[in-house]
Amino acid sequence: xxxxxxxxxxxxxxxxxxxxxxxxxxxxxxxxxxxxxxxxxxxxxxxxxxxxxxxxxxxxxxxxxxxxxxxxx
Numbered sequence: 001x002x003x004x005x006x007x008x009x010x011x012x013x014x015x016x017x018x019x020x021x022x023x024x025x026x027x028x029x030x031x032x033x034x035x036x037x038x039x040x041x042x043x044x045x046x047x048x049x050x051x052x053x054x055x056x057x058x059x060x061x062x063x064x065x066x067x068x069x070x071x072x073x
Contacts, residue, residue: 006018007041009042009043010042011042014043020042021040021046022037024037025057
């Protein structure tokens with residue numbers, strides 16, 4: 001469940017209901033994920049926008065074989 005509170009979004013500066021945006025993105029880690037990831041207050045709209053960028057980054061940075069399968073260590 002996502003924590004929600006009211007305050008200022010670190011990205012757009014608007015005062016809205018906030019969620020936690022994890023830096024670095026949680027999607028870069030296998031489960032179980034580290035418990036000590038940094039989280040910044042982000043409005044839902046900015047968090048969703050950042051999540052799309054996170055998925056693109058993961059697609060580009062994660063090593064894959066010629067068939068597109070993720071290479072595991």
